[in-house]
Amino acid sequence: TGNEPPAPETEAAPGASGESTAGGGANDEVGETVTIGFSGPAAGHGWIGAITQGAQNEADRYEDVEFRLSEGTDDVNAQIAQIQQFINDGVDAIVVLPFDGAALTAVATEAMEAGIPVVNVDREFSSPFAARTTVLGDNYGMGVSAGQYICEQLEGQSDAVVAEIAGIDSLPLTQDRSAGFAEALGDCGLEVSNRVAADFTVAGGESVTAGLLQAAPQIDAIWNHDDDQGVGVLAAIENAGRSEFFMVGGAGSANMMREIQSGDSVVQATVVYPSTQAADGVRLARLLAQQKGMSDLVQFEVPREIQLFAPVVTQDNVEQYLPTAFES
Amino acid sequence: MNGIVKVFPGVRALDGVDLHVLPGEVHCLLGQNGAGKSTLIKTLAGAHQPTEGEIRWKGEVVKLTSTAAALKMGIATIFQELDVVDGLSVAENIFLGNELATGGVLKRSEANRRAKELLARLGHSEIRPGRLVGSLSAAGKQVVQMARALSHDAQLIIMDEPSAVLDQEEVNQLFRVVNTLRDAGVAIVYISHRLEEIRQIGDRITVLKDGRTVATSLAVADTPTAKLISLMTGRDVVTNFGGDAVGPQSETPVLEVDGLALAGTFEPVTFSVRPGEVVGLAGLVGAGRSEIIETLYGARRATAGTVKVNGKALRRGSVIDAVNKGIGLAPEERKSQGLLLDQPIYRNITLSTFARFAKLGVLDERAERAAAKEQATALQLAPPDVERNIRTLSGGNQQKAMLARWLVHGCDVLLLDEPTRGVDVGARAEIYALIRELTRRGTAVVLVSSEIEEVLGLADRVMVVADGRVVHTGPATEIDEHKVLDLVMEGAHA
């Protein structure tokens, strides 16, 4: 997703794989050494793994960045403690991908009040004062994109059966994705007729899909929230020998894109959910810490919010995205 | 065995013990509770490693690293604790460790067949080899253990208080087996606190005291009982039952049992006990005596009948109510029913009373210790240190602790199930005296014992139980051992 609008990205963010399409511009010149702390959810899962790796690699690109990566955790209590630790240690900037935005708002605010700029990635805080800059993944938009794509494909079939394979259902982001999806489907008079929730794991995806396919003998389209579990989803589909439908993925993993590329897979498209957000976060954090601006903007200061774009990858544009996609 | 020493943290259980056993003899091991008998034979069985000393087997020195090693050498043991596996069938328990199997696959039918034979040999063909051991009574489990020991064709069989949970009939049966073994040249080490048994079966005797041998290989024939007792206890003990029965102090019964029954286990029983009176339940193991008093106590939910204490009826199936109204029970299986093995002695003694010592729910452990200490010394608990973990006490001493609990509690009606099981002569006499003392103070006692003469000696009135039916009730003076046994037999076969 390196070459995505808006602006900051045009500095060619590196793929999660880490190899960087070198960033030009004065901003890459070595400045005063700054310490950046990063805290994110448990990295058991490909996308988060890519996020963390991306952040690490990005930091490694700059010799003027001392990177503090704290243990990924899905326990907000632990994550709060990590931020508190960063505050105590007086790091110059903090990049947070909160397990739950609202839950980390208070401690993030403390950091800001302590004069440490906080860059909020992906899951938004509940207060505007909690972060200096927010790099926002668009979960709702992701659902919308998926829904719209399916609407186009099913043009005119008002009685089409659409199934949804969600991720961890208790996460707000899953709710946002589903909400967007339902919204978009609604616009073309469709609705989700079967919905199951997996857990972002391959095994989970396989298991719930096997059940889903049994429950719905005839399906026209499936949206799978997450390409990590997608591997399992595909395994189940293959196992059931079903192919009467097409599937749309989510997140945009390399192997899903290869499926799309191959053309003979049920996977026709996937909605990219940039795994480079944290990398961008680190980059912005460095600029903030060094009081630099974003060279490609006329306005000097780093903007308050950057909303990433959630494009749909299809056979037509897959070549463009594959190089920077993450390996789930 | 020569100069065996076994040291446990804090205790020198064995301090230079010698034991010499000849083939084809029954060698009795005597000693007070805590003398070290079990520890000695556990060392001999390879369950404990001696701290010092040597074991010679047929002349040469051997090192018994495990029970397996001992078994291989031909030493089989019946341990004092009922070490059986509830989850396995009788047959499986008997052959546990040396299963009849080919390539790990069990030969079930053969195992069952041989188990049947062994049980028959012990006169218990009624126990099905397929039955789960968990459903057997204490006695049944003991029989299974004996069968296990017999299942190895051993040259030395050690029996640690096998008769404790058995009744006369079964003991006689056991002795028949022992005799045949002896005639077959098998050596037997026999431990018991019942001296008359020693007389019946023993050839030679070794006496332990405080972990030391005070006498080795005395011939049973020319050693008077009195001598043995003084050797064991270091004093003379009168083995009358603490004097004659004091008899009831008043006519108004303190305990009234009316038509109490537990369907499937025992039929309605009706009796009453007056203050200071001792009512004894005699009968064979498995007759249901324990069930009767456990039901009376509310530990099992009666299916019919009422129990009154001082005129107040007890709630059915409520132990709490029973205890509050002044009943106490010293249960039959102390380990599983009575003790918190990993807790200090004093906490076990005050288990039913700690709340009483407490103020507003706050414990007063000093007072608890004091009270426990008092009873411990009164009962000559060995060792008398109440801070010690009760697990480390010898069997008999654990039994004393159980009694101490209800002495501290103090109650109008005391239910004693096998109170002298595994208790040495000295302690026995103390317990008898104690019961007398209690009755003198007006406590009503219900006593269950498999030793008929004990029942007859202690009780004012005797109830004979057979197959869950009371077949006879009457003054202890009007009935003797043979009569009781006859009644039991009739009852059992009726």
Next chain:
Amino acid sequence: MSSSSGTTTATGADQVSVDANQGEATPARKAKLGGGLGLGQMIGLVVALVALIIVGTVTAGDRFLSVPNFLVILEQAAVIGVISIGVTFVITSGGIDLSVGSVMGLATIWATTWATQNLAGEFHWIVMVLTALAVGGAAGLINGLLVAYGRVVSFIATLAMLVAARGLAEIISGRQTQVITDRGFLDFFRGDILGIPMIVWMFAVVAVIGWFLFNRTTFGRRTIAVGGNPEAARLAGINVKRHTMWVFTLAGLCVGIAATMILARTTAGSSSTGSLYELDAIAAVVIGGTLLVGGRGTIVGTVLGVLVFQILTNVFTQNNLDSSVQAVAKGAIIVAAVLLQQRFATVKRR
């Protein structure tokens, strides 16, 4: 964890006894304990199964009551089923194994590394299977050594293994899903015999062998003895330590087999595979009627337990129930089932 189910109907009777151990011991219970895991219990479990199947049929019609659907249920049950059989031995022996899930994840990773798959490519896909078994067995052996000889309480030892194995899997895989390239492996394990999927056969075979091992061999009987009364087992001349070690190793091997099966199903190895399976497995085993305190176990019960879980989930999915509602329903059903079985059992006793 998520999974749990009506199964408990099954074992109400037994639950009583187990619980009585921590709660109150009534003669009734003693008697039942005596009775052991007899027919009563099996009947209970079967009743639960039938009840669920009826509900399924009524609500989802022949979409539920169809051979393909039951094959799906069996396929889903297979993996956790094989694990649960291993866990049954461990729990019966008085231990617990929290590491099964993450060790399975590690096994799937190790069996699908670039190196392993290369080797498999050169020789034969069996290499992957052997790798999975080796990893599982080794982990189990380590657990066993720690518990038996290191005298580390099994909860802690296997907890450590859980954490370590998961981490190791992440390091080896770089947190990436490793897709299987070897067609041979997939064709074999994803194929079917007589219309029955391969992994269902594997489950069946493991179950039968497990049952035999548990009920008809010295190993099985000794497992009960070790769990029921270690001291007695020791005095009977059984090498309790060595046995404990083998029991954990056995569980590890089952995990290895399960890893092969999940690989066949997902066609990819992942470090996140199998997370929380330990709780599902333990739940199935306990619900099946094995005493959590050790000394009593039942393979048949475990298998039934696993099945009831899966059927419950399947019925929920068939009716397209919201996952939260599913959760609440599950909780309620578990309890209702056990309580019902209580009554049932009590009545039977009278």
Next chain:
Amino acid sequence: MSSSSGTTTATGADQVSVDANQGEATPARKAKLGGGLGLGQMIGLVVALVALIIVGTVTAGDRFLSVPNFLVILEQAAVIGVISIGVTFVITSGGIDLSVGSVMGLATIWATTWATQNLAGEFHWIVMVLTALAVGGAAGLINGLLVAYGRVVSFIATLAMLVAARGLAEIISGRQTQVITDRGFLDFFRGDILGIPMIVWMFAVVAVIGWFLFNRTTFGRRTIAVGGNPEAARLAGINVKRHTMWVFTLAGLCVGIAATMILARTTAGSSSTGSLYELDAIAAVVIGGTLLVGGRGTIVGTVLGVLVFQILTNVFTQNNLDSSVQAVAKGAIIVAAVLLQQRFATVKRR
């Protein structure tokens, strides 16, 4: 689960005995069991703490060895600490409580619903606290009733509660995070006294009360008796059922308190709060030296256990280790610690 730690050094001695229960019963072990949770163990735990602190200081210097850093550690330890104290009672009584985590989640949700917060707005924020306590207590009571009177084995009963509570929380919250609007609540619980954060005080108070209750009251003594030998306790006239019920209720109340604390920390209620806390809590308790089989427990041990966990994590973060490597290290440390303590204990015995 992730968390686990060097603590075990602490309880090696005890682990041995516990484990011996499943492994082999040697007189030595018996003796140790006899020894009880004496100084030896506490010393062990303290040694572990000191060791960790030294490592922390050496590797992270005064970034680690600073008052604010220790306050962070304590703040983080507080929540799981309060839960663990409740769980210590349950485990000592011979039960287990798997539902603590999800019940905490439910409590945070219920205490932050629009309705509750409105009420709090009108009256006083105490309403929210009471709600959390009520939810926790009620859930605990239900667990207790099921275990004691329903005779459902506690593993199953609390498993059902875990599943159901999580689902209910999701339904109530619509899976949305509920932000706290009431300043009063936040100001009070996020504030500090004498420079010590409020929730650290709460942890301290709960710990002290818990210790007193456990060691100095009839309630504690009953708990030990019920866990040690329920039958004996019953025959001694203790109302085992009622007591079991109260023990679970107590644990529930602790969960309610913990919920208030986590609310203060996160300023928001969420249905996913507290997932897997049950394993962290049980691990801390067992590592602390409480017997998993019941009958013996230690509050001090539990507190130390929790602390060692947190310090370990803190040290790791200070050295910003990769999380996977951390996991492996943790696993290794746990085992190493226990084994070390083994030796230590054995030597002491000689």
